[in-house]
Amino acid sequence: MEVLQTHKGEVKAANKYIGKNIKIREDVKLVQGKGHYIDDLELPGTLHMAYATSTYGHARIKKIDTSKCFTIPGVLYVVTGEELKSRLSPFMEIATPPSGNLRDYPLAVDKVRYYGEPVAAIVATDPYIAEDAAELVDVEYELLPVVLDGEKSLEQDAPLVHENIGSNVVWKGVWDLGDTESAFDRADLIVEDVVRTHRYASVPLETNGMVASYDEGSNIITVHSVNQMPMFSLPLICAALGIPPSGFRMIVPPNVGGAFGGKIINYTHITLVSYLTRILKKPVKYVETRTENITFGTHNNERIYHVSLAARKDGKVLGVRMKAIDNCGAYPRYEPAGAVIWAQVVPGIYDVRDIYVEFIQVLSNKGPTGPVRGYSRVQHNFMWERMMNALAKKLNMDPTEVRFKNLIQPEKMPYVGPSNTIYDGGNYPASFKRLLDTLEYKKWRDLQAKSRPDGRLIGIGVAAVIDSGANNFSQIKIINKDFPASGNSDVGMVIVDQFGDIVARTGTTDQGQSHATTFSQIVAEVFDTDPEEIKFQEGFDSISNIWAAHSGAYASRSAVIAGTALYYAARNLKQKVLKIAQSIMDEPISDLDIKNKEVFSKVSGKKIPLAKVASVAWSDVGLLPDGIDPGLMSYAIYKPDFKFNMPDERNRINNTLTYSYSIHATVVEVDPETFQIKILKHVVISDPGTIINPLVVEGQEMGATLHGISAALSENLVYDDDGILLSSNFWDYNVIGAKQMPDLELLQDVTRSTSSVLGVRGIGEGGGGPIGSIINAVEDAVTPLNIKLISSNISSYDLFSLNRKNEVI
Amino acid sequence: MSGKQLVNIEINGKKYSAEVEPRLLLVDFIRDTAKLKGTHIGCDTTSCGACTILLDGKSIKSCTMFAVEADGSKISTVESLATDGKLNILQNAFWEHHALQCGYCTPGMLMSSTFLLSRNPDPTEEEIREGIAGNICRCTGYINIIKAVKDAALVMSAETGKEK
Numbered sequence A: 001m002e003v004l005q006t007h008k009g010e011v012k013a014a015n016k017y018i019g020k021n022i023k024i025r026e027d028v029k030l031v032q033g034k035g036h037y038i039d040d041l042e043l044p045g046t047l048h049m050a051y052a053t054s055t056y057g058h059a060r061i062k063k064i065d066t067s068k069c070f071t072i073p074g075v076l077y078v079v080t081g082e083e084l085k086s087r088l089s090p091f092m093e094i095a096t097p098p099s100g101n102l103r104d105y106p107l108a109v110d111k112v113r114y115y116g117e118p119v120a121a122i123v124a125t126d127p128y129i130a131e132d133a134a135e136l137v138d139v140e141y142e143l144l145p146v147v148l149d150g151e152k153s154l155e156q157d158a159p160l161v162h163e164n165i166g167s168n169v170v171w172k173g174v175w176d177l178g179d180t181e182s183a184f185d186r187a188d189l190i191v192e193d194v195v196r197t198h199r200y201a202s203v204p205l206e207t208n209g210m211v212a213s214y215d216e217g218s219n220i221i222t223v224h225s226v227n228q229m230p231m232f233s234l235p236l237i238c239a240a241l242g243i244p245p246s247g248f249r250m251i252v253p254p255n256v257g258g259a260f261g262g263k264i265i266n267y268t269h270i271t272l273v274s275y276l277t278r279i280l281k282k283p284v285k286y287v288e289t290r291t292e293n294i295t296f297g298t299h300n301n302e303r304i305y306h307v308s309l310a311a312r313k314d315g316k317v318l319g320v321r322m323k324a325i326d327n328c329g330a331y332p333r334y335e336p337a338g339a340v341i342w343a344q345v346v347p348g349i350y351d352v353r354d355i356y357v358e359f360i361q362v363l364s365n366k367g368p369t370g371p372v373r374g375y376s377r378v379q380h381n382f383m384w385e386r387m388m389n390a391l392a393k394k395l396n397m398d399p400t401e402v403r404f405k406n407l408i409q410p411e412k413m414p415y416v417g418p419s420n421t422i423y424d425g426g427n428y429p430a431s432f433k434r435l436l437d438t439l440e441y442k443k444w445r446d447l448q449a450k451s452r453p454d455g456r457l458i459g460i461g462v463a464a465v466i467d468s469g470a471n472n473f474s475q476i477k478i479i480n481k482d483f484p485a486s487g488n489s490d491v492g493m494v495i496v497d498q499f500g501d502i503v504a505r506t507g508t509t510d511q512g513q514s515h516a517t518t519f520s521q522i523v524a525e526v527f528d529t530d531p532e533e534i535k536f537q538e539g540f541d542s543i544s545n546i547w548a549a550h551s552g553a554y555a556s557r558s559a560v561i562a563g564t565a566l567y568y569a570a571r572n573l574k575q576k577v578l579k580i581a582q583s584i585m586d587e588p589i590s591d592l593d594i595k596n597k598e599v600f601s602k603v604s605g606k607k608i609p610l611a612k613v614a615s616v617a618w619s620d621v622g623l624l625p626d627g628i629d630p631g632l633m634s635y636a637i638y639k640p641d642f643k644f645n646m647p648d649e650r651n652r653i654n655n656t657l658t659y660s661y662s663i664h665a666t667v668v669e670v671d672p673e674t675f676q677i678k679i680l681k682h683v684v685i686s687d688p689g690t691i692i693n694p695l696v697v698e699g700q701e702m703g704a705t706l707h708g709i710s711a712a713l714s715e716n717l718v719y720d721d722d723g724i725l726l727s728s729n730f731w732d733y734n735v736i737g738a739k740q741m742p743d744l745e746l747l748q749d750v751t752r753s754t755s756s757v758l759g760v761r762g763i764g765e766g767g768g769g770p771i772g773s774i775i776n777a778v779e780d781a782v783t784p785l786n787i788k789l790i791s792s793n794i795s796s797y798d799l800f801s802l803n804r805k806n807e808v809i
Numbered sequence B: 001m002s003g004k005q006l007v008n009i010e011i012n013g014k015k016y017s018a019e020v021e022p023r024l025l026l027v028d029f030i031r032d033t034a035k036l037k038g039t040h041i042g043c044d045t046t047s048c049g050a051c052t053i054l055l056d057g058k059s060i061k062s063c064t065m066f067a068v069e070a071d072g073s074k075i076s077t078v079e080s081l082a083t084d085g086k087l088n089i090l091q092n093a094f095w096e097h098h099a100l101q102c103g104y105c106t107p108g109m110l111m112s113s114t115f116l117l118s119r120n121p122d123p124t125e126e127e128i129r130e131g132i133a134g135n136i137c138r139c140t141g142y143i144n145i146i147k148a149v150k151d152a153a154l155v156m157s158a159e160t161g162k163e164k
């Protein structure tokens, strides 16, 4: 197996197919309704599973009576936590003890810990029957006090979410970077503030779904699911089921209806359908309802920051100290990864080196958190953007001026940050200036000033964020040094089949990122052949397809890591083609090249079709030159060199390979009577690095912006004081629609990434930029009302109440 | 469950008849009885529009109607739009503008837009936004969808102009 290290600058600027606006091939089948999504899969004899879920936030289960379920014909099996407790092992935890000892099963065991937690699962011949029967599960509960707030969860007498670990703390750690003491000594002023991020979710339009089937002959369980990290999840599932990984096959269908992080912790459902199919010997299918998806399909971490920021009078930030309390809900699952992943963006986009962070992640009686677009960095980026505004306010400076004072300068690139992250290029100040010019910042400021006497509330906000991509799993070793994953890797495979067709595969999955199109462009570049001619195999299969242990579509890694692997595989294969062609054509290899599926001589002009070489390589193998194996098939596993590959004693590590930035500027107007918030203008500038396909990059940027706007102005998972989720469907949990989405102006300043082989940066997540720019803009708009905002979510109702109470939210 | 009822529904020009439970949702009839999987399900509260189809020419959310209520009606789903694999003008505009990513909302978006354009061949941007207000897309940010519908309207009117 060949493991390749980073080679910089391999693909030069003058690309022929990389960077071209090639129409997306996947779109053709999808506009005809011809995609293959999980819910479309109908295996013969499939049974359907439905959950009965908890109606309380925290309660002891005294008794579960499932006998009534069987009064409905078609109900075949009902399982509760009591049964699972003795048949399954609890899921592995990332954290070490004590919190590593908490017990997590697919169904609630002994007590329910959040509203909507599955307590029983019913399997029936038909999904309607399964849902009917779920209604008949009779649970006797003894109510327990709930703890919902992160800070309250740390109090001495707080109810314990998992009694056996003795506290509600999942993990805590300290980043003591540089010398904050001296920074604070040198400061002209200290700004203290509290910043909170709210709970929301990714809610892809397709919910989580999975179908498990069991083959008795081979003793293999096959699961088709939408899981985003199949090879990360597989060992977790097998350990819970007590079966060897060889007895488990994981398949991801070619089409997944969006994910945005929300399709990772679904391994609990996968484990359960796998358990059931082994008992029932028939395929078992589960597709989340939307209500279930909003209730437990992955929430974003709520976080409270208490920050002190030391600065000079001129706006230069010298140092910052903070305590962050992160609320991960009732079960950590992929957590406490989020308790270190924020550290990918420790200083934000600013040149600040003296930073002290105390980070605590705690449990609560809310739904489980996990990756949500911009996982864990959104919160940290938001904190920086709020603090920059707080500093500006205190100094009576323009918030853009404060940022200019602190942005990392281009001559410092690649910039090794205080925690050893290596920011891989870009010109932040120039981009920021271009953004403000495009927005016509000054014009808006003038209009704001002029219109205030008339009672108009116009506000302007900016936010600059880092969108880190292609993660380094070694950062998890900060939490658990024995955690068996580090670095990152993915695989690419290219075949020239016996008919001369070029076929590509990677280990990653697709959830709408148009991999078939973009990956074909990479292979097309190497073979100098129209991307249309490159075939791409979609979908993931742990038995019949290729993969690396880190394969999957998460953490903005596919283009950077799988793309590089594919590039290497293509390059290697091209060499083999030329070697064989050399003997067929009787020309020196140095004279040969490939173009449009033909091998040609640059000297004699002679050419032969690729199909001819393929026929010799695959079938007419007697003609192969000595020492060359039959076949035209090449694969490469690429492992990036992060340079600071492992965490040191101060938790310093280069946590991801690429660091794209984006800066958002928003102008809002708040209606002085109804407090309705309207976006008048929104401009974004970013540096995605080398672009493979502009349509795809632009699409990701628009999508990430939508998520941010919707999170800031609408989406909010609201629990009442008893821990009941009040916003559990699309009426109460409002994702914005076409009428609320403003027009966007997208700008790009493209520089190659200094860290990635192809020069590309991972850009899928966006870093939550609009959240900061919108909250800053709204606060700016309501300056005359003297309203202070704390949270990452604001509604007209909030503004109305704040104005009446003159409180903060 | 209560007795099954016979329903006859014509979908994309083909007749389907089946004995179904009165509570069977139309979307499940389309997906599971007629086996047309292009129509999707994205919610359980009539909010997302992924299941949008045309029923006797009018756009409806097929998760919000029982199959028995559609007895005797004519339905068009996303599968009816292309002819022999050739995309129609609207589909082509979606492709041209990359008005989709994961494609899960797309069938519903196309059907809502088809209905809009059938009533209003020259919609303003505001009218397009209104026309797809019942359809959620979590991937694209809607902007390219709006562009695609606008563009399709232009191409369609140019084509009708030509015909005249």
Ligand code: FES
Pocket: B040, B041, B042, B043, B044, B045, B046, B047, B048, B049, B050, B051, B052, B061, B062, B063, B064
């Ligand atoms: S599935 Fe019909 S509106 Fe959502």
Ligand code: FES
Pocket: A205, A257, A258, A512, B099, B100, B101, B102, B103, B104, B105, B106, B136, B137, B138, B139, B140
């Ligand atoms: S394209 Fe994914 S929901 Fe619209």
